[in-house]
Amino acid sequence: MIPVPAAAPHDPYAALKIPEFRLFVLARLCLSLALQMQAVVVGWQIYSLTKDPLSLGLIGLAEAIPAIIVALYAGHVADNNNRKIIILTCVLVLLACSVALLVYTLPVSRGVLQQFGVWPIYLVIFFTGIARGFNNPAVFSFMPQIVNNKQLYGNAVTWSTTTSQGASMAGPAIGGLIYGFWGVTASYTVVVVLLFLATLFFLLISAKPLPPSQGRLPIKESLLSGLRFVFNNQIILSAMSLDLFAVLFGGAVALLPVFASDILHTGPQGLGFLRAAPAIGSILMAVFLTHRPVKINAGKRMLLCVAGFGLCIILFGLSTNFWFSLVLLGLSGAFDSISVIIRSTLMQTLTPEHMKGRVSSVNNIFVGSSNEIGAFESGFAARLLGVIPAVIFGGCMTLLVVGVTSWKADKLRRLHL
Structure with a gap:
C-alpha cells in the first residue's frame, strides 16, 4: 500500500509573512481606526446638537445613499482600472472630508454650524459615502492580488477582518476618550493624522496588473454581470441576504449615543467603550479562527451565530446595567465575526479574479450599506x-430572518468549507 502523505500543518500566520500584505494590513488598520473614531465623534457631536435619535439615523442614511448609487459602477471601475490608484484617490477624498469636519470645529468656522445647523456635517458624510463606495470594491479585489495564492485567501481574510475589527475595538474607545477629555477638535485632528498614515502605507505597495478577463464588456453588461453572478449562486446570495437583514434590523450601534446619554448614563467615554465592545468580541473570535478555521458545518454555524447575534441585541435592549450591556455587545461581535469571515471567504474563493470588484460592489449594496440603512x-x-422597543424589535426580526434563511437556503445550510 502506498502511504498517503500527511497534510501540511495549518500556519495561522502564513498571509502575514508576505511583506506587502503586512503593509496592506497596516493601511487598513489606520483607515479603519480613523473612520471608526470619526463615526463615534460625529454621532456624539450631532446628538449633542439635536438631542434627536432620528438625527443619528440620518448620519447612516447620508453615507449609505451615495454608496449604493455608485456601487455597481465602482465595481466596474475596480475590475477595469488600476486598483491601487483607485484606493489612493478614495483615501485622499476621505482625508479631505475629515479636514472639513476639523475646520468646522475651529473658531473661524463655528458660524457655519450656527447658521445651517448640522446639515454641513451631513454634506461631508455624503462625500465620505461616495469615497467608501468606490474604495471597498477596490480594496476587496486588491487584497488577493497582494496575497497571490488562493490557498491563503481564507487566512488573509481572517487577518484582514481581525485588523478591521481591532480598529473597530480601539477606534470608538479612543474617539470617545479624546472627545471626552480634549474635545471635538482634538478628535478630528487624530483622524486626519491616521488617514495621512493610511495614504503612506498604500503608497508603499506596488501596483498590480489587472487579472486576465474574457475581454472588456460594454458598460451596461459589465454593471449587470456582478448581479447575475451573485443571483445565480445560491450560497453567496443566501450568505449576503442573511447578513443584510441581520444588520439591517439587528444593528443597535446607531442608538448607542442615546443609551450612553439617557439610559446607561456614561457620557462620551462610556459611549466609546460601548462602541468598542462588539469589536472586542469580534477580534477575539477572529484571532481564535486564525488558529481554528471554520471548515465543517460552516453554513449551520453561520446561521446559529446570526441567531446568537439577534438574541444578544434583544437582551441589550432590555439591559440597564452598563457592564452587562458591554458583555452582550461583546458577544454580539463574536457571533458576527464568524458570519463575516465565512461570507468573505466564500466570496474570495468562489468569485473569478476578474469579477471581484463587481461582486464586491453587490456585497456592498447588500451588506456594507445595510449598516448605514440599518442606522x-x-x-x-x-x-x-x-x-428600547426599537432595539428589541430589531433583534426579533433578526431571529425571524435566520429561520426563513435556514428553511429556504438548503445549500447554505449544508455548506462545508
Whole structure:
C-alpha cells in the first residue's frame, strides 16, 4: 500500500509573512481606526446638537445613499482600472472630508454650524459615502492580488477582518476618550493624522496588473454581470441576504449615543467603550479562527451565530446595567465575526479574479450599506416606538430572518468549507 502523505500543518500566520500584505494590513488598520473614531465623534457631536435619535439615523442614511448609487459602477471601475490608484484617490477624498469636519470645529468656522445647523456635517458624510463606495470594491479585489495564492485567501481574510475589527475595538474607545477629555477638535485632528498614515502605507505597495478577463464588456453588461453572478449562486446570495437583514434590523450601534446619554448614563467615554465592545468580541473570535478555521458545518454555524447575534441585541435592549450591556455587545461581535469571515471567504474563493470588484460592489449594496440603512431604520424605529422597543424589535426580526434563511437556503445550510 502506498502511504498517503500527511497534510501540511495549518500556519495561522502564513498571509502575514508576505511583506506587502503586512503593509496592506497596516493601511487598513489606520483607515479603519480613523473612520471608526470619526463615526463615534460625529454621532456624539450631532446628538449633542439635536438631542434627536432620528438625527443619528440620518448620519447612516447620508453615507449609505451615495454608496449604493455608485456601487455597481465602482465595481466596474475596480475590475477595469488600476486598483491601487483607485484606493489612493478614495483615501485622499476621505482625508479631505475629515479636514472639513476639523475646520468646522475651529473658531473661524463655528458660524457655519450656527447658521445651517448640522446639515454641513451631513454634506461631508455624503462625500465620505461616495469615497467608501468606490474604495471597498477596490480594496476587496486588491487584497488577493497582494496575497497571490488562493490557498491563503481564507487566512488573509481572517487577518484582514481581525485588523478591521481591532480598529473597530480601539477606534470608538479612543474617539470617545479624546472627545471626552480634549474635545471635538482634538478628535478630528487624530483622524486626519491616521488617514495621512493610511495614504503612506498604500503608497508603499506596488501596483498590480489587472487579472486576465474574457475581454472588456460594454458598460451596461459589465454593471449587470456582478448581479447575475451573485443571483445565480445560491450560497453567496443566501450568505449576503442573511447578513443584510441581520444588520439591517439587528444593528443597535446607531442608538448607542442615546443609551450612553439617557439610559446607561456614561457620557462620551462610556459611549466609546460601548462602541468598542462588539469589536472586542469580534477580534477575539477572529484571532481564535486564525488558529481554528471554520471548515465543517460552516453554513449551520453561520446561521446559529446570526441567531446568537439577534438574541444578544434583544437582551441589550432590555439591559440597564452598563457592564452587562458591554458583555452582550461583546458577544454580539463574536457571533458576527464568524458570519463575516465565512461570507468573505466564500466570496474570495468562489468569485473569478476578474469579477471581484463587481461582486464586491453587490456585497456592498447588500451588506456594507445595510449598516448605514440599518442606522436609519434604528433611528426611525426609535422615533416611532421608543429606543428600547426599537432595539428589541430589531433583534426579533433578526431571529425571524435566520429561520426563513435556514428553511429556504438548503445549500447554505449544508455548506462545508
